[in-house]
Amino acid sequence: MKQLAIILVLGILVYACSSGGKQDSESNSAKTEAQQPSDYDPNRGLGKFDNVDLGDKLDVQMANDGKLIADVKCASCHKYTEDRLVGPGWAGVTERHRPEWIMNFITNPDPMIDKDPKLLAQLEICLVRMPNQNLSDDDARKILEFMRENDGVN
């Protein structure tokens, strides 16, 4: 019992001294996202899109808009053919991935590159992480429509 008391005294002294001048623990800190790897769904990807409704037919206006956005923000690194430039060519991308995976990846690339096995494998080939090009949800949907057109949907 006495020993316990002594240890307590020691503990209090050490605590008093170390916490004495500490600044508020509420100080701001950079945000870090913690997500369990086991939560990751490789078909859906990581991001805000769960289900993307695709029409039976191509929305031509949307696809045209999508190409204009892609020409500015994407075409520096992606060809619309099968050939790899910096990143893989876009031909067939809508057959390889679900629409929600594409939408999540192009709007939320960094967190997904850290989690997705296929993306990690791509990174080993390309060695450049796909930039976040700050696409709005609407931009992303239009680009997806252009990808569908590029893959032969009409």
Add this chain to the structure above:
Amino acid sequence: MKLKPKEGLLWMLAAAAVSLSFSACKPKGAGSAVSGNAAQRTYIPPGQYDEFYTFTSGGFSGQMSVYGLPSGRLFRVIPVFSVDPEKAWGFSEETKPMLETSHGFVPWDDLHHIESSFTDGMPDGKWMFANSNNTPRLARIDLQTFRTAEIIEIPNTGGNHCSPFTTENSEYVIAATRFSVPPDGPGGDVPISSYKENFKGHISFVSVDKETGEFNIAFQLKTPGLNFDLSSAGKGVSNGWLFISCYNSEQAHTLQEVNASQNDKDFIMAINWKKAEEYFKAGKGVKQAVRYAHNKYDEHTHTATSQIKTEVTVLDITDFDDLAYLIPCPKSPHGADVNPTGEYIVGSGKLAALIPVFSFEKLQNAIANKEFEGERYGGVPVVKYESALHGEVQKPGLGPLHTEFDEKGNAYTSFFVSSEVVKWNVKTLEVLDRQPTYYSVGHLMVAGGNSKKPYGKYLVAYNKITKDRFLPTGPELCHSAQLFDISGDKMELLLDFPTIGEPHYAQSLPADILKDKSLKIYDINANAHPHKTNGEAEARIEREGNIVRVYMTTIRSHLTPDVIEGIRMGDEVYFHVTNIEQDWDMPHGFAIKGAKNAELLIMPGETQTIKWEPDRVGIFPFYCTDFCSALHQEMSGYVRVSPKGSNVAMTSYTGNK
């Protein structure tokens, strides 16, 4: 009580811990004035943020630096009045106009003071204002981009020292001359010894647009020849007034060190600026032909423009009886500082042995009752010293320079000669504490200490001399800042850190006011630069006579085009580089061999231009200067330069032709 050996050992340990923890918590001995836990109180763990942004004057570097408090970590140097090759400030075609003046392009100046934009007497986080002391100018720094958005030159002014102090709602930023000079124009060719007749002071009221922040020199007040040093606008009860310290009331024109230090008292000039505004609006001013530059940076075209303006409206204060008054103030005052309630005005006479504190209420009564000295000074009424005086702080120290305030009714004055900061009570005028500085403190800054509700907690002393405080670096040593915790009764020194140039003044804003609205990227779709490249498909080269324009894009990690041929000797080549990244913290750089200006650093969504004139035939590599990805070393290209008259075809591409 008998102790078992084991217990005895534990008690001994406890006793040792007591003495250890005491010595750890207590301030160290005479060798150091630093509190034992100072390190903890200034340590910001990796990845965590500081509590305050502090914008610090860079003095003769001409720039403004941004530090965090309490860590003292340097985040950014914002180029303002001097060229900066790191950011191509003054070197890129877009930023060159920012440093234009009526004298032409001026690549350097001496940035003295900084003041926040205010709403209701509190920093509103919109802009920082800064003054240049040499070629007189005012600057406005945007606090979303942390870049200089505007610079305006001040006419009729010798050196813009008494600036950029701003009114309670930043209706005006003040620019007052340190050196009285004859008004601009051919009439200025007079003997220097005719100071008393021909030299005049001018105080400029530069209005600030509430939304855009745009400057406009609304009017100037012409005064007798005097040197204006520092000023503070009234606030609260004294809103509508302005207080300016004046020295050289002797009107000496030579050996001022001696000749401008003769009088026991100089002045604080009290100006009723609302009245001046009224007279100006009523058309009582006189229009004068002058020349001054007004430079603005447009963040949509990513381009600055410079315009020469040619007229200013001047009101002579001696033409009016109720515009300005002089209050005698011992001796060669530097600071004229108004406390948070606006009732007290502290004059810091740098050659005086006491600090006078004036009362705004007493000043108003003295003016109403005409308690004036028998003789006017150069036509300006002089209020009797005792009539405006609240009281004097006795034996505060030597060489008081500048005073700021906390939220508890205390003032803190810097003392250059006795090298200390002194805390005193504004009402009772009692000295409460004094702490040495290392060495020769000039200005000091309390967080929010010039506002209506100071944030308090921290005080930073800005020292002119560091001598033995840091590892020596040859004859030229850094200036320094010293951080004190002022939350308790006694000020506690926590940290020394070096500064850029000479830190004349600073402003601290809580991080929360700024951090969430800090711009991350420029929207590529909002980019209205006339030479923007809207995506790689538009990358190209164009020739018009001997002018060649390269429309280039950057993205991780290639430049387009990266093969350029058909450039000839005698060409002027403009690289218009658009960074098509839209990700935070992804700038790219651009440098080309033989460039006589600087590199470019282009933020995401921005277009910037560098002019290049090849001086020999051959192949010139260019590359990205800012590490951007694992393939950054590959981010490069070649320009082929051929002789004049060569018929090498104009070609440009990246990858396959």
